[in-house]
Amino acid sequence: MADLLFIIAGSIAILAGLLGLIRFVIGPTLPDRVVAFDVLTIISISVISLIAHLAGRVIYLDAAIVYGLLSFLGVIVVARYVERGL
Amino acid sequence: MNTLHIIGGAVSILGALFLLLASIGLIRMPDVYNRMQAGTKATTFGTIMFLAGIGIASPGWIPKLIVLVVFIVLTNPISSHILARAAHFAGVPLADRSVTDKLAEHRQKAGDK
Amino acid sequence: MSFFLVLTVVLCAVMLGSAGMALYHKNLAATVIAAGLVSLVASIIYLILAAPDVAMTEAAIGSGLSTVMFFYVLKRVRGGENG
Numbered sequence: 001m002a003d004l005l006f007i008i009a010g011s012i013a014i015l016a017g018l019l020g021l022i023r024f025v026i027g028p029t030l031p032d033r034v035v036a037f038d039v040l041t042i043i044s045i046s047v048i049s050l051i052a053h054l055a056g057r058v059i060y061l062d063a064a065i066v067y068g069l070l071s072f073l074g075v076i077v078v079a080r081y082v083e084r085g086l
Numbered sequence: 087m088n089t090l091h092i093i094g095g096a097v098s099i100l101g102a103l104f105l106l107l108a109s110i111g112l113i114r115m116p117d118v119y120n121r122m123q124a125g126t127k128a129t130t131f132g133t134i135m136f137l138a139g140i141g142i143a144s145p146g147w148i149p150k151l152i153v154l155v156v157f158i159v160l161t162n163p164i165s166s167h168i169l170a171r172a173a174h175f176a177g178v179p180l181a182d183r184s185v186t187d188k189l190a191e192h193r194q195k196a197g198d199k
Numbered sequence: 200m201s202f203f204l205v206l207t208v209v210l211c212a213v214m215l216g217s218a219g220m221a222l223y224h225k226n227l228a229a230t231v232i233a234a235g236l237v238s239l240v241a242s243i244i245y246l247i248l249a250a251p252d253v254a255m256t257e258a259a260i261g262s263g264l265s266t267v268m269f270f271y272v273l274k275r276v277r278g279g280e281n282g
Contacts, residue, residue: 003091003095004095005091005095005096005099006094006095006098006139006140006143008095008099008102009095009098009099009101009102009139010102012099012102012103013102013105013106013136015106015109016102016105016108016109017109019106019109019110019112019113020109020112020125022113023112023113029173029178031118031122031169031172031173031176031178032118034169035112035118035121035122035125035166035169036112036125038126038129038162038166038169039108039109039112039125039129042105042129042130042133042158042162043129045154045158046101046102046105046132046136046137049137049140049151049154050098050136050140053140053143053144058147058150061147061150061151061154062150064154065153065157068154068157068158069157071165072161072162072164072165075168076165076168078169079165079168079169079171079172080172082169082172083171083175083176
């Protein structure tokens, strides 16, 4: 019963991820896709924390921290590419 | 114990609804900059609420969750700002409905001098 | 834990779709980001399969380092073929 609310929250987050994936597929320009990728990364940080809670292992949160770091790095690199390249 | 689980689950559902709102805004907004606004602010708040719910449900994890939240709060606006600036410099057009573009005016003024 | 089963099926579908996008899309930069999305989703699947160290390595190498290197190369070869 207690985990049911968390499972509902995870389902809503997965639905949000699928909606963000639509923008990732149809996005007309490159910054659209990068924004969608950023949103998907943040949603997956939430989903990873939820998996850590449901599995009861705190070590999974380290992967979420790595995710946050790498999302920042990727967006910076693509922004440099967009600004200098296109 | 069980009460904490229920309260944490409710807070997490609230955060997940904010994430869903961010994705709906990501689909419905007219141009890149509006999408960036919807996709950054709502997801930052939604993730903070989600992690707060997990922290309420299992209080032993709060230090690591605080590290995660601080990291998200620090990096997410910076990356959004850099991406918006890069998109504007690359010439991605604004929507037809937008009424002002201060950065273009500023760059034009700086180019005249 | 049937929630994990449903989550794994959905994530595998997303991974297949984005891998197809990485193969068949016209824009080269979009394909690079789609390839990053593949390893992002693969990392969550590794995490569900109870391998957090593999998930961390996949996120660091697949979604971070290879995207950076692909964009570096794309910046160097631009104007060559069709980018």
